[in-house]
Amino acid sequence: MPEISHEELLARIGRAYYLDNQSKVEISNEHGISRFQVARFLDEARARGIVHIEIRTPGRAAAIDTEALAAALGIRRIVVVATVGDDFQQRDLQAHAVADELMREARTGMTVGISWSRTLDLAARHVPELPKCNIVQLAGALPVPGGGNPLELIQRLGRVGGGRTWPMWAPLVVDSAATATGLRRQPEIADAMRKADSLDLAVVAIGAWAPNLSTVWDRVDNAVRRDGVDKGAVAECSGRLLAGDGTAVVAELDAxxxxVTVEQLQRTPKVIAVAQGAVRADAVRACIAAGIVHTLVMDESLAMALQEFSAGHGVSA
Structure with a gap:
């Protein structure tokens, strides 16, 4: 048999498991790999969007009035997807919605900035076409298990849209302020950071400044985490920390x-933000207060938490 690509192998394994109901042992025997590799390849296929699983919960989304909630929160648009039990499925559902919003908002000649998260990495894979626009990487690399990397994301969107790209050839977090200052002087990095001054549209992910709710939190030491908490941080967006009232937190991490900076996002006319889970409700409100959210893509559990908060504080939603 001719050699197949890794992507084709992922598709075949996904088809065998999800459509043909073959067991992992049967698939491992057929392909000459271990059943543990089969499990890992199935996870990878879902994370990369090669396998897409959609589960709809009838009736639940009807309880959320997205227009009223958007008005109560003071933003332009809300998109709500079902809350499902599987983390890969959840990210994929939200990634599809983010991709749809990006294609909805992008226009020829725009400068579009996109940060990085596992959801945004998936979203880029679900964008089949874009008008010709410039694509700017808004955050350095922060590799995590089950995710791609920002450079691949930017290159993928650049190929789809056919415009110029401004990659940021740097990590998101470095070991010292001096190292960060030196990297910012590098021409390619400086160009990307300057290009973020003139964004027409940005796409970002919102994390909470707490364990397991921010990929940045999980990659820095306890001293940096504590410093942010002590200075009032509740939200993290592209590595930037925000207090509950929306003010930028100047902590050790910031240097x-x-x-992209909070100020650059505040000057961007349209920002699409994605967040997941009721536990990120405070973080989402902080980012909205900061003025860096115009369209919010979220799951039902987060939408319900925001709706209940608005109702409890006398704001109709």
């Missing part, structure tokens, strides 16, 4: 980050 070690290579990414």
């Amino acid at each position: 070690r980050i290579l990414s």
Whole structure:
């Protein structure tokens, strides 16, 4: 048999498991790999969008009035997807919605900035076409298990749209402020960071400044985490920390980050933000207060938490 690509192998394994109901043992025997590799390849296929699983929960989304909630929160648009039990499925559902919003908002000649998260990495894979626009990487690399990397994301969107790209050839977090300052002087990095001054559209992910709710939190040491908490941080967006009232937190982390600034996002006319889970409700409200969210893509559990908060504080939603 002719040799197949890794992507084709992922598709075949996904088809055998999900459509043909073959067991992992049967698939491992057929392909000459271990059943543990089969499990890992199935996870990878879902994370990369090669396998897409959609589960709809009838009736639940009807309880959320997205227009009223958007008005209560003071933003332009809300998109709500179902809350499902599987983390890969959840990210994929939200990634599809983010991709749809990006294609909906992008226009020829725009400068579009996109940060990085596992959801945004998936979203880029679900964008089949874009008008010709410039694509700017808004945050340095922060590799995580089950995810791609920002450079691949930017290159993928650049190929789809056919415009110029401004990659940021740097990590998101470095070990010292001096290292970050030196990297910011590098011409390619400086160009990308300057290009973020003139964004027409940005796409970002919102994390909470707490364990397991921010990929940045999980990659820095306890001293950096504590410093952010002590200074009132509740939200993290592209490595930038925000307090509950939306003010930028100037913490030790801020000097070690290579990414778009809060001020640059505040000047961007349209920002699409994605967040997941009721536990990120405070973080989402902080980012909205900061003025860096115009369209919010989220799951039902987060939407319900925001709706209940608005109702409890006398705001109709």
